[in-house]
Amino acid sequence: MIVKNDTKVIIGGSVYTLSGVESEEYIQRVALYINNKLDELKSSENGQLLNSRMMNILLAINIADDYFKAKEGTDQMDQAFELKEEHLQEKEREIIELQENIHYLEKEKNELVTKLEDLQKIADSYKAELDEYIETFDLEKE
Numbered sequence: 001m002i003v004k005n006d007t008k009v010i011i012g013g014s015v016y017t018l019s020g021v022e023s024e025e026y027i028q029r030v031a032l033y034i035n036n037k038l039d040e041l042k043s044s045e046n047g048q049l050l051n052s053r054m055m056n057i058l059l060a061i062n063i064a065d066d067y068f069k070a071k072e073g074t075d076q077m078d079q080a081f082e083l084k085e086e087h088l089q090e091k092e093r094e095i096i097e098l099q100e101n102i103h104y105l106e107k108e109k110n111e112l113v114t115k116l117e118d119l120q121k122i123a124d125s126y127k128a129e130l131d132e133y134i135e136t137f138d139l140e141k142e
Helices: 024-043 052-141
Strands: 005-011 014-020
Touching: 005 024, 014 024, 024 052
Parallel strands: none
Antiparallel strands: 005 014
């Protein structure tokens, strides 16, 4: 079962009891944010001329504006994150492809080394035969 916290806060000079699952510190921060917004409105050029209804409407508009700007910022960060994630996946695919190419090239290199060794054996055999022939030829000359 979720335990709710009852927290007394002061907003606009009045005491309210707010209830929520968030910590008391968080609820106090929310109240402080609202009070700061109220203070901004009251200190604006026309703030003193506003009745409480207009003050509340402007407060709601200002808070909604902050919310939408913050949401837009997080949406942009989410998009940037998704692009980076796609880029990372692309790079991972490239790495896998390069690893496969390396494996293929190593296999091909090993096959060529084996062929070279076989050819070297054949060449050595021919050289030995040639040396033997030359030696025989030289002996016949003498």
